[in-house]
Amino acid sequence: MFEGYHQPQHHVAMRDGLPVALRPTLLEEAESDWRSHPRYAGKARFFMNIHRQLIDGSAQLAGALEQLRDAPESEVKDHLRG
Known part of the structure; x- marks a missing residue:
C-alpha cells in the first residue's frame, strides 16, 4: 500500500x-494476494485486465503527447502531411 x-x-x-x-x-x-483468492476469477480478472490496459494506454498517450509538445512545430506539420 x-x-x-x-x-x-x-x-x-x-x-x-x-x-x-x-x-x-x-x-x-x-491486491498482491488477489490472484490466489477464489473470488478473483472470471469477471474480476477480466475487468482488472481491462483496467490495467487503460492505465498502460493512458501512460503511452501521455508520453506521446509530451513528445509532440516538445517537437519543433515544423516537424509536427511535416509528419501530419505524411
Missing part, C-alpha cells in the same frame, strides 16, 4: 457512489 491509500480518492470502499450491492464483493486482502 502507499501513503494516503485510505483516503477516499484512492480507496474504493471509501468512495461515494459505490453501490451497496458491490460492497460485499470487495476483497479484504491486499
Whole structure:
C-alpha cells in the first residue's frame, strides 16, 4: 500500500457512489494476494485486465503527447502531411 491509500480518492470502499450491492464483493486482502483468492476469477480478472490496459494506454498517450509538445512545430506539420 502507499501513503494516503485510505483516503477516499484512492480507496474504493471509501468512495461515494459505490453501490451497496458491490460492497460485499470487495476483497479484504491486499491486491498482491488477489490472484490466489477464489473470488478473483472470471469477471474480476477480466475487468482488472481491462483496467490495467487503460492505465498502460493512458501512460503511452501521455508520453506521446509530451513528445509532440516538445517537437519543433515544423516537424509536427511535416509528419501530419505524411
